[in-house]
Amino acid sequence: MAQKPRKGSGRTIGTVHQAIRQRKGFASPGQEATIALLRTASVVGRVISRVLEPRELSLAQYNALRIIRGAGSAGLPTLAIRERMIEEGTTITRLLDRLEAAGLIERERSLPDRRQVICTATPAGKKLLDRIDPVVDAADAEAMAALTAAEARQLIALLDRVREANADRAAPRTMARAD
Secondary structure, eight states: OOOOOOTTSSOOOSSHHHHTTOOSOOSOHHHHHHHHHHHHHHHHHHHHHHHHGGGTOOHHHHHHHHHHHHTGGGOEEHHHHHHHOSSTTOOHHHHHHHHHHTTSEEEEEOSSOTTOEEEEEOHHHHHHHHHHHHHHHHHHHHHTTTSOHHHHHHHHHHHHHHHHHHTTTTSOTTSOOOO
């Protein structure tokens, strides 16, 4: 059941149809679900981005820094970071350049393969994440507060199914394609 638009907010909430002010119906429930998923991801992403803005981090930088911190002292190769990013299309080199310039990560050429660059979080990067993580965790919880725990688990399961069903079609372009 669609929610009624919130009065006085200047924003239309409820169905995605209302939110994007679409006049004609969707071609299919699949199309509506896709648009609803993309629109919701955008809204939630903006919520988290606004929490990070005062810390001068983008959502992609925060994501990369957390991935790098999670690798521990061994670090992680650049391509492994890119593969783990939430938004896979991120230009990883430029993103890492910014994190390094801010003193949040270090990069070092690997031995014996000097082509591989290993990234590690600096103490400053770890300290920043220690301060930011609780704020982001609270924003995550608030973003999903409209759902019960059971509904959240159901949403996760449904999203997992959609992601799994589309994984091969969404593979990075650098992978060989079957003809």
